[in-house]
Amino acid sequence: MKNDSEEEMLDHYESSSETHIPDHGNCPMTQLLDTLSGKWALPILYQLIMLNAPVRFGVLQRSVKPITQKELTRHLRQFETLGLVERKAYLEMPPRVEYQISDYGLTLKQPLSELARWSENYAQPLIAAKLAARLKKIEEEKS
Numbered sequence: 001m002k003n004d005s006e007e008e009m010l011d012h013y014e015s016s017s018e019t020h021i022p023d024h025g026n027c028p029m030t031q032l033l034d035t036l037s038g039k040w041a042l043p044i045l046y047q048l049i050m051l052n053a054p055v056r057f058g059v060l061q062r063s064v065k066p067i068t069q070k071e072l073t074r075h076l077r078q079f080e081t082l083g084l085v086e087r088k089a090y091l092e093m094p095p096r097v098e099y100q101i102s103d104y105g106l107t108l109k110q111p112l113s114e115l116a117r118w119s120e121n122y123a124q125p126l127i128a129a130k131l132a133a134r135l136k137k138i139e140e141e142k143s
Contacts, residue, residue, distance in 0.1 A: 035082065040067050042112065044075050045101070048085060049109045054098035079105070 036042065047063050048055065055063075061072050076099055079085035084105035090096040 038071075038075060040064060040071055040075055042115075043067075044072065045079065045084065045105065045108060046112050046116065048099065048101040049106060049112060052101060052106070054088065054100045056096065056098055060099060084108070 036045070043064050044060070044067075047060060051063075057072070057076075060076075061067060061069065064072065076085060076087070080087050084102055086100050086102050088098045088100070090098075
């Protein structure tokens with residue numbers, strides 16, 4: 001059963017002569033994906049969330065391989081700036097630095113777990129279609 005405000009919104013949308021095109025610059029999902037973009041962003045965050053303990057840089061790099069040191073450093077700095085990751089440097093020789101997901105970063109656990117579960121169940125057709133498109137493009141370029 002629809003409430004009055006839903007009915008009003010539907011009436012307005014249906015009576016509008018223009019097609020509504022959302023402003024993606026103000027879309028929370030677009031802003032989130034822009035903030036967490038990059039091939040390695042979600043795998044890094046997911047590893048830190050699943051570990052939920054301090055982890056040294058090298059251990060994290062091995063768990064998200066084949067990421068480069070430069071790329072991992074860049075993402076960790078960004079995540080630290082955003083408050084998603086905490087960094088602790090120890091005054092030792094050799095220097096030791098540990099990273100841990102913050103409480104704020106842990107709020108991503110449920111949505112990322114759901115995304116991982118979806119991926120396990122449904123991503124294969126997307127991956128196959130992407131591969132097929134790549135192969136088709138290669139074949140077209142050869143012709």
